[in-house]
Amino acid sequence: MGAHTLLGMAVELTVVGSINLDLVARVERLPRPGETISGSAFERFPGGKGANQAVAAARLGAHVRMVGAVGNDPLAEEALDGLRAAGVELELEHAGTTGIALIVVAADGENQIVVIPGANAAVRPVSPRGAVLCQLEVSNDVVAAAARDAAFFALNAAPARPIDLVPDLLIVNRLEHEVVSRGRLVAVTYGADGAALFEHGLEVARAAPPTVDAVDGTAAGDAFAACLVVSLLEGRPRDEALRRACAAGALAASRLGAQPSLPTAGELEAILAT
Numbered sequence: 001m002g003a004h005t006l007l008g009m010a011v012e013l014t015v016v017g018s019i020n021l022d023l024v025a026r027v028e029r030l031p032r033p034g035e036t037i038s039g040s041a042f043e044r045f046p047g048g049k050g051a052n053q054a055v056a057a058a059r060l061g062a063h064v065r066m067v068g069a070v071g072n073d074p075l076a077e078e079a080l081d082g083l084r085a086a087g088v089e090l091e092l093e094h095a096g097t098t099g100i101a102l103i104v105v106a107a108d109g110e111n112q113i114v115v116i117p118g119a120n121a122a123v124r125p126v127s128p129r130g131a132v133l134c135q136l137e138v139s140n141d142v143v144a145a146a147a148r149d150a151a152f153f154a155l156n157a158a159p160a161r162p163i164d165l166v167p168d169l170l171i172v173n174r175l176e177h178e179v180v181s182r183g184r185l186v187a188v189t190y191g192a193d194g195a196a197l198f199e200h201g202l203e204v205a206r207a208a209p210p211t212v213d214a215v216d217g218t219a220a221g222d223a224f225a226a227c228l229v230v231s232l233l234e235g236r237p238r239d240e241a242l243r244r245a246c247a248a249g250a251l252a253a254s255r256l257g258a259q260p261s262l263p264t265a266g267e268l269e270a271i272l273a274t
């Protein structure tokens with residue numbers, strides 16, 4: 001079923017952000033600085049915070065357009081696989097090499113990620129008019145342009161760095177919140193402890209995630225951000241939107257990989273019904 005507003009119109013969302021290919025090593029525990037350890041498996045998944053959030057929103061039924069960039073290289077099509085499969089409309093630049101993320105995932109689901117941005121540095125500024133969602137894997141100039149004419153602008157300030165704008169909705173984890181804190185609505189995630197929503201500094205909603213076995217935290221924040229944005233655009237009450245976002249994040253954390261882990265609307269309804 002598609003994501004529809006309470007008035008029955010389809011949710012439309014533009015995501016301006018990064019597209020990566022994730023190269024993932026699975027290990028028993030994360031290595032210490034200077035340490036070499038053996039891994040148990042190596043896999044490749046389409047990733048990038050922008051692409052992950054675009055795919056997540058599309059799987060929840062939204063009509064999604066993604067503005068991004070990939071390289072003139074054989075990795076580009078692999079990085080775009082998940083977006084194409086989810087039916088995301090693509091507006092792409094081609095430049096240099098496709099963005100890469102080197103990811104190490106431990107048995108307890110903890111990870112370490114190093115991103116080599118490559119083509120993501122070539123994303124061009126656009127100023128869409130509808131609802132827009134950005135992250136900080138593209139330049140501040142691109143984010144500022146994306147915010148300029150948006151009817152609703154949501155920013156997932158990850159990875160965090162100072163940026164001088166006030167989004168309609170800011171989505172951050174506890175550490176990112178120390179770097180970026182301004183938003184008309186601010187959603188702060190606390191991992192397994194759930195999330196809270198603040199308006200003018202006052203808490204207006206709080207939710208806890210369902211209990212899951214953590215397999216890989218990669219893209220859990222992306223699932224949360226996309227689901228919160230889609231749920232609010234659907235016109236759902238804030239506490240319900242936050243509860244749905246926590247459930248989407250938990251589902252993503254219970255599966256391996258970035259885009260393969262992102263839940264569909266049906267999977268989300270199923271876990272919310274338990």
Ligand code: RIB
Nearest residue numbers: 020047048049101219258
């Ligand atoms: O949020 C997870 C994403 O961060 C990964 O898919 C990786 O590509 C990095 O951008």
